Amino acid sequence: MTTVKERALAVGNRLGVKVIPKLPDGAKRLLSGGRAVTIDGNTLDPALQVLLAAQRATGANGLVIADDALLSRANFAVLSQTLDQPDVRxxxxxxxxxxxxxxxxxxxxxxxxxxxxxxxxxxxxxxxxxxxxxxxxxxxxxxxxxxxxxxxxxxxxxxxxxxxxxxxxxxxxxxxxxxxxxxxxxxxxxxxxxxxxxxxxxxxxxxxxxxxxxxxxxxxxxxxxxxxxxxxxxxxxxxxxxxxxxxxxxxxxxxxxxxxxxxxxxxxxxxxxxxxxxxxxxxxxxxxxxxxxxxxxxxxxxxxxxxxxxxxxxxxxxxxxxxxxxxxxxxxxxxxxxxxxxxxxxxxxxxxxxxx
CATH class of the missing domain: 3.40.50.1820 (Alpha/Beta hydrolase fold, catalytic domain)
Incomplete structure (x- = not known):
């Protein structure tokens, strides 16, 4: 059984993989705060910046949930199922x-x-x-x-x-x-x-x-x-x-x-x-x-x-x-x-x- 947070994460991910690839980089930056993220001379990819901002909006931070293996596996399964490419033949x-x-x-x-x-x-x-x-x-x-x-x-x-x-x-x-x-x-x-x-x-x-x-x-x-x-x-x-x-x-x-x-x-x-x-x-x-x-x-x-x-x-x-x-x-x-x-x-x- 999925939690409310997992359901919100799934909906956000499904929407993201449909919308994010179609957006210009400028729009992606605006959706995630308006400024590029640069560290050590590296600039974060705009699509990833949007994804991470959406994750934070659902309260998700990291892959481990409550230091519990089963909960973390369930969360990881949601991530995998909603961010993959099912049409790769x-x-x-x-x-x-x-x-x-x-x-x-x-x-x-x-x-x-x-x-x-x-x-x-x-x-x-x-x-x-x-x-x-x-x-x-x-x-x-x-x-x-x-x-x-x-x-x-x-x-x-x-x-x-x-x-x-x-x-x-x-x-x-x-x-x-x-x-x-x-x-x-x-x-x-x-x-x-x-x-x-x-x-x-x-x-x-x-x-x-x-x-x-x-x-x-x-x-x-x-x-x-x-x-x-x-x-x-x-x-x-x-x-x-x-x-x-x-x-x-x-x-x-x-x-x-x-x-x-x-x-x-x-x-x-x-x-x-x-x-x-x-x-x-x-x-x-x-x-x-x-x-x-x-x-x-x-x-x-x-x-x-x-x-x-x-x-x-x-x-x-x-x-x-x-x-x-x-x-x-x-x-x-x-x-x-x-x-x-x-x-x-x-x-x-x-x-x-x-x-x-």
Whole structure:
């Protein structure tokens, strides 16, 4: 059962995705206070500025509701259902069950509408702070990636906290990657080109899986695609504080996600299994496509991880989307600059996988 606030949020979001893309930038600025928002030389995208103003008008601030996982998941589902693009078409979508360390791991396979040689496969881990998100919350994004990159996407529904603490999500993600390497041909994909990727917490999982695969002597992913990844749980970067309120993901959200993921796990925030930027050795990892957003609390740690990979000799393509907020991969329906940012990073993904 939805709350009054959730119903108001849903109505506002549905109206927004219909109206905002049609408005000129000047009108968008007027609707959200009349002045552009500029921080660190970055100017917030007008459509996102309207969206954030509408969110505040409904009393919404951040993704975590009352520090409650179930309420927060319900709120996140409303956001996902009312801001997605239901008309993104791919050739086929089917459910997959992957053997995991604690039972079957549900997954969803998206096939591209391409002929000829088998296309690459991306093993995708959704964001949501290891607590929120599922196959449905990122369905539209995975369709968009599969369609526009012309690749297969295998979205993984790894175990979430608080029901399953770290390293459950890591174990499921690694098992899914290994299964994908073995079964890529069965999915119609090219077994020589299997990449990993994800947004936020999913980006964290993607880079941890890459390092664990290296350490275990497994075949490395063709690419690690890290979309505004969380890489440093110490939370000491400037952007965590500077951008920690008013831009969808808040500082409180991030802290609560981390605490929920780690509580009772026996892992410390400085463990490279959860803070990959603190790993001693990043040499020999897969090439990385790292995407950060100018108005994201996780911006600086994503930038730092890209720099540390490069220092270790890893090939890095670092795309800084200066006008974007955390979560923009799920906001493509807003059009304009958001759609352009998604198009750029998906085009880059396609180009990198085509070269492998």
């Amino acid at each position: 791919v050739a086929e979508v089917r459910q997959v069950s992957i053997p995991g360390p604690a039972g079957a791991v549900p997954a969803r396979h998206y096939s591209p509408a391409t002929g000829g040689a088998p296309a690459p496969l991306l093993v995708f881990f959704h964001g949501g702070g290891w607590v929120l998100g599922d196959l449905d919350s990122h369905d539209s994004a995975c369709r968009l990636i599969s369609r526009d990159a012309g690749i297969h996407v295998l979205a993984v529904d790894y175990r979430r906290a608080p029901e399953h603490r770290a390293p459950a999500a890591i174990d499921d993600a690694l098992a899914a990657y290994r299964w994908a390497r073995q079964h890529a041909a069965d999915l119609g994909a090219d077994p020589r080109r299997v990449a990993v990727g994800g947004d936020s917490a999913g980006g964290n999982l993607a880079t941890v899986v890459t390092r664990l695969a290296r350490d275990a002597g497994d075949p490395l992913p063709s690419l690690q695609w890290l979309i505004y990844p969380l890489t440093d749980m110490r939370g000491q970067t400037r952007s965590r504080s500077l951008l920690g309120d008013g831009f969808l993901l808040t500082k409180h959200d991030t802290e609560w996600f981390q605490d929920t993921y780690l509580e009772g796990s026996g892992l410390d925030r400085t463990d490279p299994l959860v803070s990959p930027v603190l790993a001693d050795d990043l040499a020999g990892l897969s090439p990385a496509l790292v995407v950060t957003a100018g108005f994201d609390p996780l911006r600086d740690e994503g930038d730092q991880y890209a720099a540390k990979l490069r220092e270790a000799g890893v090939t890095v393509d670092h795309r800084q989307m200066s006008s974007m907020i955390h979560g923009f991969v799920n906001l493509n329906a807003l059009g304009g600059g958001v759609a352009q940012a998604n198009a750029e990073m998906i085009s880059a993904l396609r180009a990198h996988l085509a070269r492998n």
